[in-house]
Amino acid sequence: MKRIALIAIPLLAWGCTPARVAETTPRGPVIVRVAGRESTITARASVNGPTYSVEDRSGQTVVPAMTINQLQARHPEIARHVQSITASAYAGMD
Numbered sequence: 001m002k003r004i005a006l007i008a009i010p011l012l013a014w015g016c017t018p019a020r021v022a023e024t025t026p027r028g029p030v031i032v033r034v035a036g037r038e039s040t041i042t043a044r045a046s047v048n049g050p051t052y053s054v055e056d057r058s059g060q061t062v063v064p065a066m067t068i069n070q071l072q073a074r075h076p077e078i079a080r081h082v083q084s085i086t087a088s089a090y091a092g093m094d
Helices: 002-013 068-074 076-091
Strands: 030-035 039-044 051-056 061-066
Touching: 039 076, 051 076, 061 068, 068 076
Parallel strands: none
Antiparallel strands: 030 039, 039 051, 051 061
């Protein structure tokens, strides 16, 4: 604990701050993961509602975590796919 304080005090004194984690970093519990032949779509819970990310077969992030509105603007075909998955899930609930 003393080492952390010794490092943090000079950083704050010089006006430096540790690097922030990008907001697109997936966080929160996984709601569902849908795996296909070429990619996997992961839906996670977040404070701003669900976010969706896409990874290829090797696990590399193709589309970082985005809300459905962000997906519609940047990747409309993926957004349509996510919406069809969501609609299918709700159709089965009674």
